[in-house]
Amino acid sequence: MSGKEFFVKRYEKLGWQFQETEPKQAIRINTTNTKEEALVERLESHEIELEKIPFLNHGYWISKSKFSAGATSEYLLGLYSIQEAAAQIPATLFTEAKNKTLLDACAAPGGKTVQLADLMSNTGAIIALDIEKRRLIALSNHLERCNIKNTIVYNMDVRSVSQLKITFNKILLDVPCSGNFTTDKDWFRRRTIKDVERNARLQREILTEATKVLKDDGEMVYSTCSLEPEENEMNIDWAINSLDLQVEKIDCYGENALSTIFGKKLDSSVENCRRIWPGKTQGFFVCKLKKRGDAR
Amino acid sequence: MKLIKDFVNQLDADISLDDRMIVEKGNRYFLLDENLRKIAKKEFFYAGIYLGKAKKGKFFPSFILLKMIAQHKANKIIVDSKTEWLFICGRDVFKKGITNVTGSKQKGAYTLILNKHDECLGFGKILDNFDESREKVAVENISDIGDFLRREKQLD
Numbered sequence: 001m002s003g004k005e006f007f008v009k010r011y012e013k014l015g016w017q018f019q020e021t022e023p024k025q026a027i028r029i030n031t032t033n034t035k036e037e038a039l040v041e042r043l044e045s046h047e048i049e050l051e052k053i054p055f056l057n058h059g060y061w062i063s064k065s066k067f068s069a070g071a072t073s074e075y076l077l078g079l080y081s082i083q084e085a086a087a088q089i090p091a092t093l094f095t096e097a098k099n100k101t102l103l104d105a106c107a108a109p110g111g112k113t114v115q116l117a118d119l120m121s122n123t124g125a126i127i128a129l130d131i132e133k134r135r136l137i138a139l140s141n142h143l144e145r146c147n148i149k150n151t152i153v154y155n156m157d158v159r160s161v162s163q164l165k166i167t168f169n170k171i172l173l174d175v176p177c178s179g180n181f182t183t184d185k186d187w188f189r190r191r192t193i194k195d196v197e198r199n200a201r202l203q204r205e206i207l208t209e210a211t212k213v214l215k216d217d218g219e220m221v222y223s224t225c226s227l228e229p230e231e232n233e234m235n236i237d238w239a240i241n242s243l244d245l246q247v248e249k250i251d252c253y254g255e256n257a258l259s260t261i262f263g264k265k266l267d268s269s270v271e272n273c274r275r276i277w278p279g280k281t282q283g284f285f286v287c288k289l290k291k292r293g294d295a296r
Numbered sequence: 297m298k299l300i301k302d303f304v305n306q307l308d309a310d311i312s313l314d315d316r317m318i319v320e321k322g323n324r325y326f327l328l329d330e331n332l333r334k335i336a337k338k339e340f341f342y343a344g345i346y347l348g349k350a351k352k353g354k355f356f357p358s359f360i361l362l363k364m365i366a367q368h369k370a371n372k373i374i375v376d377s378k379t380e381w382l383f384i385c386g387r388d389v390f391k392k393g394i395t396n397v398t399g400s401k402q403k404g405a406y407t408l409i410l411n412k413h414d415e416c417l418g419f420g421k422i423l424d425n426f427d428e429s430r431e432k433v434a435v436e437n438i439s440d441i442g443d444f445l446r447r448e449k450q451l452d
Contacts, residue, residue, distance in 0.1 A: 070448075073384060076441040077415050101335070125332055133341075138451055140342045144358055145444050152332060153342035166335055 004188035011227065011277075014258060021182055021278040024051075024061040026085040027069060028111075030146055031058055032118050034079040042074055055253035059088050078146035083111045084183075086276050086284035089252050090174060090223040091115040093288045097124065100169040104128040105158040105210055108135030110142035112174055117148045126151040127166065129158050159209045170219045171210050175203045177224035177231050180283035200230040204238060211243045216293030220245070223286040227277070229261045232285035236273055237266040239289065247272045248288040257285070299355035300325060300347060306406040307419070308399050309370035313347075324349045359416070359441055362408060366416040371399035371407040373435060380411045384442040389420060389435035401426050407435060417441055 008018040027050075029036050036058060040050055047066050053059035062069055069075060069082055091112050094102075097120045107113045107128035116126055130136055133155050143151055154164070158173075178196050181187040207222070214220055222239075224231050236257075239245050247269040254274030259266045273287030297315050304311060317333070319326045321340065328336060328344035336343050345364075348357040366372065375383060379393025389409060399407065403424040409417045418440030426434045 071445060073380060073411065073415075073417070073441070076384060076444050077417075125335060127335075134451070136341050138448075140346070141444060141447050143342060144346050144360055145441075147360055147363060149329075149345045149360070150332070151342070152336050152340050152344070154337070154339065155341050164337060 001194075002188075002192035006193075007188060007191070013262060014229065016277045019278070023084065023182060023278070023281050024063070025069060026053060026059055026061050026083060026088070027080045028056070028083045028088050028115060029058040029060070029080045030078055030114065030118050032121055033077070033147055034074075039074060039079050043072070043080075046072060048072070053085050053088075056085065056088050057092065059083075059085055061085065076145065081111055081114055081142075081146065083115065084282055086253070086281035086286075087111060087174075087225070088115065089254075089274075089284070090172060090221045090286050091119060093221050093250055093252065093286065094119070094170050094172075094219055097170060099124045101166065102126045103158075103161065103166075103168040103171040103210070103213065105161070105171060105173050105206065106130060106175055107153070108132065108139040110139040112172060113139065113151060114142055114146045114148055116172065117143075117146070117150055120150060122147075122149045124150060127164065127168070128153045129156045129161065131155070131157045158206050161209055161213050164213075167213055167215045168218060169215055171214050171221070173206060173210055173220060173222045175206050175222065175224055175231075177203070177226040178228055179225055180227050180278065182278045182282040183225065196226070196228045196230050199226070200228075200235055203231055203235050207235065207239050207245075208243060211239075211245060211291065214291045216291055218291050219248075220289040220291070221286065222289060223284065225282055225284050227283045227285075229258065232275065233257050233259070233261055233266055233270050233273065236287055236289075237270050240267055240269065244292045245289040246292055248290050250274060250286075250288050252286070253281075254284070254286070257287070297325075299350050299353075300357075300361075303348075303355045303357055303406075304365065307365055307370045307408060308405070309365045309368055311365050311368045311370070318347065319343065323351060356439070357419070359418070359443075362416045362419060362439075366408050366410060366414070369399075371405055371422075372410055373397050373407050374410045374412060374414070375417075377412065380417060383409055383417055383437060384440050386437060386440060386442055388433040388437050391426070391432060391434040394434060406438075409435065409437075409440070418443075 108130035257273035420435040
């Protein structure tokens with residue numbers, strides 16, 4: 001159970017007609033470090049043409065550029081980050097995060113960690129974890145470049161996060177996933193349904209542990225760049241039935257998630273999640289969960 | 297901590313760092329505020345403000361520390377756009393690219409290198425021919441933000 005034909009048929013059953021897409025490169029302006037208008041002007045003076053992303057506050061697509069967006073002074077000064085458009089959505093779904101304690105559970109290479117710190121104006125605390133030490137170096141470089149001051153990084157598997165004995169107001173679970181074909185040319189050749197199922201199991205373990213360290217009424221944002229429902233709608237359906245979590249309504253780019261998957265009916269609140277099929281952005285799934293304090 | 301203070305002094309910088317807030321982790325130094333100190337466990341990989349690292353008795357400042365110093369009185373040189381780019385590419389600063397100097401012009405003094413927007417690009421060491429020909433190197437590049445690109449290449 002693998003190959004392009006197999007997966008494309010699955011997408012058709014989920015209501016999406018496969019199309020090759022190549023999303024444009026996107027940047028996000030770090031507003032703690034610079035004024036947005038001034039930076040846009042500076043980049044345009046370097047002949048980098050920008051197009052405002054309509055569904056993001058500080059995101060721009062690069063329409064045309066003579067230079068690599070990762071090799072300008074402004075980038076090296078941390079005035080902006082290169083971050084795919086859909087990947088900019090999860091951090092924006094938290095309600096006021098300033099002075100709060102956040103967990104970024106699978107943080108490397110740090111695009112969303114920096115975005116969270118920016119939204120928090122470097123206040124409060126972010127605990128950023130990643131299991132791979134090598135990726136922590138990239139994360140640390142990213143934090144240094146962007147002048148981040150409120151983050152503590154651990155080389156840790158999120159499934160052990162209880163060891164830190166911290167409870168969090170907000171948790172970002174941008175979990176390891178199967179990815180999608182828009183960011184990996186060999187995706188259809190490399191992936192099998194067994195990989196998807198293995199990732200879905202890992203994601204459930206992560207959801208379980210993260211729920212333990214989320215404060216009552218705390219917010220958790222769950223996201224993947226997978227198109228596979230096992231890692232998305234079906235995991236969220238499992239989470240609201242197995243953990244003290246409920247799905248919150250969100251207002252962001254994307255379609256309502258599916259509440260019937262291959263004939264199986266899920267909890268109707270799963271529709272409040274967002275599924276983004278590849279097009280203007282890469283494929284993505286995102287939702288906001290809240291811990292039900294009264295269910296304990 | 298002495299290494300950090302000595303470095304700051306070499307820039308004639310008017311900045312004080314509270315020793316009690318500095319945490320040494322291996323050969324790296326971090327500045328943590330009260331809130332982070334309360335929750336940080338000793339096994340952290342990175343925390344708060346990364347100040348830099350020590351190697352063979354020498355201190356290598358982080359770019360966050362340089363930015364912090366640049367917000368205060370210190371030796372500073374502002375360079376033009378062309379020199380900015382060359383400096384980021386690891387090149388030394390020629391006198392003709394300098395548009396403004398604050399603080400020391402003494403041979404051997406350390407100075408921050410800033411662009412026209414007052415953003416810190418790194419630092420260097422003033423050479424003895426600072427007041428001589430426009431065609432000569434005035435500041436030797438010691439560290440510049442192009443290092444982030446060089447680090448990325450090492451990780452690939």
